Amino acid sequence: MKVVKVINNNLIKSFDDKNNEVLVMGCGLGFKKVPGDEINESLIEKIYTVNDKTNSSQLIQLLEKIPLEQIQTTNEIISFAKASLGKKLNQNIYITLVDHINFALERRKNGVAIRNALLWEIKKLYNHEFLVGKEALNIISRRLGVSLPEDEAGFIALHFVNALMDDLSMEKTTDMTKMIQRILSIIKYHFKLELDEYSIHYERFITHLKFFAQRIFTGVKIEDQDSQFIEVLKLKYKKEYECTLKVRDYIKQEFNCDLTEDEMIYLTIHINRITTTI
Template sequence: MKERAKPMKVVKVINNNLIKSFDEHNNEILVMGCGLGFKKVPGDEIDESLIEKVYTCKEQGSSNQLIKLLENIPIEHIQVTNEIINFAKSSLGKKLNQNIYITLADHIHFALERYEKGINIKNALLWEIKKLYNHEYLVGKEALSIIRQRLGIELPEDEAGFIALHLVNALMDDLSMEKTTDMTKMIQQILKIIKYHFKLELDEYSIHYERFITHLKFFAQRLFTGSAMEDQDEQFIQALKNQYKKEYECTKKIQDYIKQEYGWELSEDEMIYLTIHIKRITMQ
């Protein structure tokens, strides 16, 4: 017969809705639920029927940051954020960095505060986000619907773009929100260089375009995280330069842009990587 798990005990009451405790593996956790901490004292058992979310804190700094955030944000905003993240995980089918619970709750809270004050911030990258991160953007649109249903507040479309960027950031390790924004700008500029170099419009609804965007995302992520590609055979590199001269010329323009804008030198391997994929997308 399976041994019944020991009930969670209150270690510290943060507020009426938040309690610090430990799980069965002695990891520090924050347990959230409406009224969960009401009239509770250290040592009391936690009413598991009231638990809405359990946050596992692996680092002390993360724990303190989360406590500070959850103390100052209305539980309704946190509940909405958790629902959005659960939907995002299901829709995207990918693991999200746990920091999304902090960053997105913070963003949504301030977005709702701005709404109450009549302040509307335009998202300068909204068009690019729609094109480059369409799935994340659609999740952002659903997030606005969840906020409308739960809180009765209609946030502007710009916020769907901001939420999408938070999701993109949570899908990529070692990237800050600022780097995610810069990465989005870089990808859009690379697409412009290709269009002008070949004097063509790319079919944004084709499977080839979608694959190309995926390649550009990984390319930009490697640059922003300082991850190098494996070396290619020198003979192979020279053969590609000769075979795809026009495409390599386009890649050199991209190299000049990246050096001027970010001060980074593209390796020969990255140049060839881009050349091959530019050849594929311009053939369609």
């Protein structure tokens, strides 16, 4: 792999063996290097594959201004998250998370604390991602000597939630979290009960709500397959269907989205399961 451009002492632009543009990072990797030189592979710590010119520009700007130790810390966090979550992450996580951690460290240095208003919801709805966020705080403390509050574990968790879903911005991921919590509140109020958050039906329902909310925000709908079945549900699960109607009205009012009959069917069945196993 050859040097195409030296960004700084720790960052080089190059091309891989498939002719994809890459940014190669390593301590001292670009020191006294010029275009055409061979890259010392023993110094390579991370290779970023660039998908488009916009991402390339954003990543270069970030990696130029942010201290190397913060970038290395972020890379360790992402590597841990990949192994723990066992799923593919959107490459943009390298841009968004390193920027967030840098900003969080600046806030800490300046004594500015930001409360995470969704911390409780994040713990409940995205427990695995939150635990990754907690470990991220441990990595930051170990490598950088800075202790960040638990609120930051929640913010970091949302970055990984976002990285697991295509076509969603961080703002939409936050809105999606609020939507799920609001739907759960509608159910609790309608039935006047607390849900068993440790039951298998509850876990399945939360999974359904995550994909349901993702479809709402990406504009993907489940096509109606059996319009007669909804009439059966209205009679068999009257109270559950009435609750589903409240959820439908909330979605329509807040997000101007109409639910298909199949979505109504799935919601009604799930609501029945989590409210009859209490």
